[in-house]
Every structure is written in structure tokens, then in C-alpha cells.
Amino acid sequence: MTFTCIQCGICCMYMGDYIEIEREIAPFEYIGRSVATGTLFDAKVDEDKREIFLERTWSCKHPRACPFLRPRGGKVVCTIHGTSPAQCKAYRCVVMRIFSPEGDLVGKVTGALALDTGDSILRAAWEKITAGTRLDGPDEEERIRDRLEARGYRIT
Ligand code: SF4
Ligand code: SF4
Incomplete structure (x- = not known):
């Protein structure tokens, strides 16, 4: 996006x-x-x-x-x-808006790839996806997006 x-x-x-x-x-x-x-x-x-x-x-x-x-x-x-x-x-304030499989907005990701969420399930998924990776890597945004979508989240 x-x-x-x-x-x-x-x-x-x-x-x-x-x-x-x-x-x-x-x-x-x-x-x-x-x-x-x-x-x-x-x-x-x-x-x-x-x-x-x-x-x-x-x-x-x-x-x-x-x-x-x-x-x-x-x-x-x-x-x-x-x-x-x-x-x-x-600077980009929001590069991903994350919706749950039920269609609820559960989180946002800033241009620096920081997650803003109060949803503990999304938080846990994010920590697994990003564990041990450099968030400033060249394809990191796409990789995170793909992994979240594979877990059923919709990203806009
Ligand atoms: S902080 Fe905002 S208003 Fe100030 S120089 Fe940067 S973009 Fe322009
Ligand atoms: S908060 Fe985001 S949309 Fe608003 S001016 Fe800053 S970069 Fe643009």
C-alpha cells in the first residue's frame, strides 16, 4: 500500500x-x-x-x-x-491498519514499523513474527504484512 x-x-x-x-x-x-x-x-x-x-x-x-x-x-x-x-x-505515520478476521480494527503500524495496539492476541502474533529480525531491513514491511495475512488479519 x-x-x-x-x-x-x-x-x-x-x-x-x-x-x-x-x-x-x-x-x-x-x-x-x-x-x-x-x-x-x-x-x-x-x-x-x-x-x-x-x-x-x-x-x-x-x-x-x-x-x-x-x-x-x-x-x-x-x-x-x-x-x-x-x-x-x-516520515509516514501509518503504513498498515490491521483488521481482525472479524473485521475489527485491532492495530496500526507506523512508518518506523512500531505496532500500536491494545489487542493482546495481535501483540503476541507480532512478537512472534518480528522476533530476532531487524525492523529496518529492506523487505521487512512486506514480510510482516504477509505473515499477518497468513494469520487471517486483513491489512489496508
Ligand atoms: S516538522 Fe512538519 S512542519 Fe516542521 S519542517 Fe518537518 S514536516 Fe515541516
Ligand atoms: S500524522 Fe500522518 S497523515 Fe497527518 S500530517 Fe503527519 S504524516 Fe501526514
Whole structure:
């Protein structure tokens, strides 16, 4: 399944502790900092988002949000999409939704292949499937999907 970001902005709502603006270097151009790694990156506000970037009311109301996040229409968008850090581009919040054989949603899997579930049977199956494997392996996502489907789960 191809991951489709619906631009809900939830993943960036608490990124203010992790993405900072170091300084402005030109109109709409900044040096940003990924706090966890100490890495600096060039951030340029996308041309079609400059107007919303200048509007700071929403940011003031959400001080923990990434400083580059802004609402637009019914969505919340990254205003530096073209130059956002690599970890932002690679992020996928949910890559699998897991349904039981009865059709109930019993778990979700993040892009980092972390299972989010309160279902003990699924948890036990997951631990068996992933025991002793590197979750960052190249075909791991497909392998897990196949194994879950073999146990009767439906994955979307
Ligand atoms: S990656 Fe997921 S949480 Fe983040 S904006 Fe897209 S859909 Fe929302
Ligand atoms: S730079 Fe963009 S994608 Fe990355 S946390 Fe900020 S708003 Fe989200």
C-alpha cells in the first residue's frame, strides 16, 4: 500500500521542541535546526505558502507546534515542504491498519514499523513474527504484512 499523507498536521503539532528556527538569512529563508541531531538545514518557505507563513496567530496559539506549520483550508501544512529535513520527508505515520478476521480494527503500524495496539492476541502474533529480525531491513514491511495475512488479519 502506498502511504498517503492527508496533511492533518498531527505529527508536526509537537515538533516545536525538535525543529527550531536558528536565524533568518533572507526574506522567507532560514537556517533551521533539528534539535535531536543538532543538524542545521536550509529552509525556504514555499512560494505558494508565504502568505500563510506570515500569519502567526495560529502559531502563537500552538507554541509546541513546529514553527513552519500553518493551517490552510481544512488542512495543516508544512510551509517548507520543498526544503524540509530528510526525516520529515521520510516520515509516514501509518503504513498498515490491521483488521481482525472479524473485521475489527485491532492495530496500526507506523512508518518506523512500531505496532500500536491494545489487542493482546495481535501483540503476541507480532512478537512472534518480528522476533530476532531487524525492523529496518529492506523487505521487512512486506514480510510482516504477509505473515499477518497468513494469520487471517486483513491489512489496508
Ligand atoms: S504524516 Fe500522518 S500524522 Fe503527519 S500530517 Fe501526514 S497523515 Fe497527518
Ligand atoms: S519542517 Fe515541516 S514536516 Fe518537518 S516538522 Fe516542521 S512542519 Fe512538519
